[in-house]
Amino acid sequence: MRAGLGRRHMTENLFRFFGIAAIVAALGFVAILFIDVLSKGIPAFVQTNLRLEVTFDPEVLDIEPAPALQEGQSQADYRAARLAWERQVAMLNWNRIIEEALRRAAPAGFEIDSRQILSIPETDARHVVRALFVANPDLLGQTVPVDLVASANTDNWVKGSINRDLGDTQQQLSAPARALIDHFETEGVITSGFAWGLFTNVDSRSAPASAGLAGAFMGSFYMMLIVIVLAVPIGVGSAIYLEEFAPKSRFTDLIEVNINNLAAVPSIVFGLLGAAVFINYFKLPLSAPLAGGLVLTLMTLPTIIIATRAALQGVSPSLRQAALGMGASKTQMVFHHVLPVTFPSILTATIIGVAQAIGETAPLLLIGMNAFVASVPATPLDQATALPVQIYLWQANENRNFFEARTSAAIIVLLAFMITLNAIAIFLRSRLERRA
Structure with missing residues (x-):
């Protein structure tokens, strides 16, 4: 018994050691990434x-x-x-x-x-x-x-x-x-x-020192606005229907399997789909934030649907039974009692989806958003580029001594943009959790 107890203690200590080592290693790699980007980008x-x-x-x-x-x-x-x-x-x-x-x-x-x-x-x-x-x-x-x-x-x-x-x-x-x-x-x-020109100027090939991120920033802003406006209500609505109202049949099982598969599809496939459907068939403007936002919406939908369904499944059945027992209809039970409880989890799903979409580059390249655009888009229908694509273009610039720092600076701006969106979503989630 003493030998077995010693082995159990040793196993527990080893598990704790490897767990702490994994956390330290992960934080270390993240620190190395941020230190490298900041050291190159701040100048x-x-x-x-x-x-x-x-x-x-x-x-x-x-x-x-x-x-x-x-x-x-x-x-x-x-x-x-x-x-x-x-x-x-x-x-x-x-x-x-x-x-x-x-x-x-x-x-x-x-x-x-x-x-x-x-x-x-x-x-x-x-x-x-x-x-x-x-x-x-x-x-x-x-x-x-x-x-x-x-x-x-x-x-x-x-x-x-x-x-x-x-x-x-x-x-x-x-x-x-x-x-x-x-x-x-x-x-x-x-x-x-x-x-200041890094934020107020657009990209420039003739005057690289004056090149800025204004056009790319507005392009990303319009695309994220489209993703939030379309992906969140469509994704949440689809998850509510599949989880609460859809009858269990082979057809709904097929839909669920395909949604799970779409979450694992490479992003470049969504770019090919967007180029074929939105550009070639619907004739949307090439290199427009509207087309990019629609592509990123398709890519984000599976993540939001899966996470929202998981949140709905986590609600206690007693809450549903109590609402129905008090005379509420099924629609009232879902929207007045179940859904408010899942709002924090739905916002978490939105954070994950938007964070994934904001950094995507491959699908945007396939719909022409890697074109050189020397203007700030006034509407989502104007030609534009995006922050990830701008980083890709600057990384390939032949003046490496100058644009290596500019590339890292653009990465810092992209991370700051993403963190700002996430901070807003986390703030809203915390407010909803307190109300709940």
Whole structure:
């Protein structure tokens, strides 16, 4: 008996040890994941900027004054004249304005050609300066401080993302440009600030340092809105009917088996289904959040149905019997007594389903949401991309030194978005549990 008792104690201790070890290992892997993502992504939230004194030289900006609204002139004629003037403004040599500002900030006698010096600011810097002039034509002949975004290569050099000991042939910037960047950094011309553009700008191929997640974020938001609006009521309603009202027959058994099988179907199959049905048959717009939301709804439905049915099965039969015994109909028993008890579990199912859908990439690729979209979708019918797809596109970018950090930053934003949705659902669940 003593030997058997010792073996039982040893077995219990081993079980406890392996259980604690499994928990520690799981938490350790999660910690490694978050530490790796945060360490790589946090630097991307800091943007390298240039603080330049820009002179709107009249000799370079040889253009007539901006048209003013004349007495008796219609608004249509004024807008036409204004648009014609803005087209002329767009044809001016704004790169020369920026180049002269950079040369004035450089040391006296510093030799660098135009192509090399213009590689320091981002390529869309001319659009920024031009927009300032269009907004205020009185700037002609004045010198004003302007903040410009540094190029991706400049950002890499300042942050040390590229080895400075590499030879000139392996560097992304020329030797004069690198030397001038170091001078700008010493003199305070180059500064660092929070990368607001990461949240307010859309993706950009011509100006990678200005690329942002605004379009992808809104695309994901519209898709999750569609998933919540469609998948939750349809999934919960289907589970209630199958569990409480549907007669037990071979047909309902077949439906249950297929629902369980659909929960295990790879997500890429749902993408093929969405491309065949929603894109080819129903002719929904390609790369639209509506099509993506419908695909993710189909993928989420089995999870919500299975979890809701499990919650309904967990309700004590005495509750049903008591409701029926008090004269309630079956519908009243289900909706007034059984369903309120299962609301917390249904919200848990919704959390699981939405968390699974928000991170899916494969089905969205098959319906065209990997297309380059340089605009923020105004409606679910507009072309858009999604946060997981944007991460996939940035991960494949050839400028690895710059976009590796941007990719990790996008992952942080995606995780924050998912955690926010889950926190809202958990808050609602806790409120419902207190009421119950």
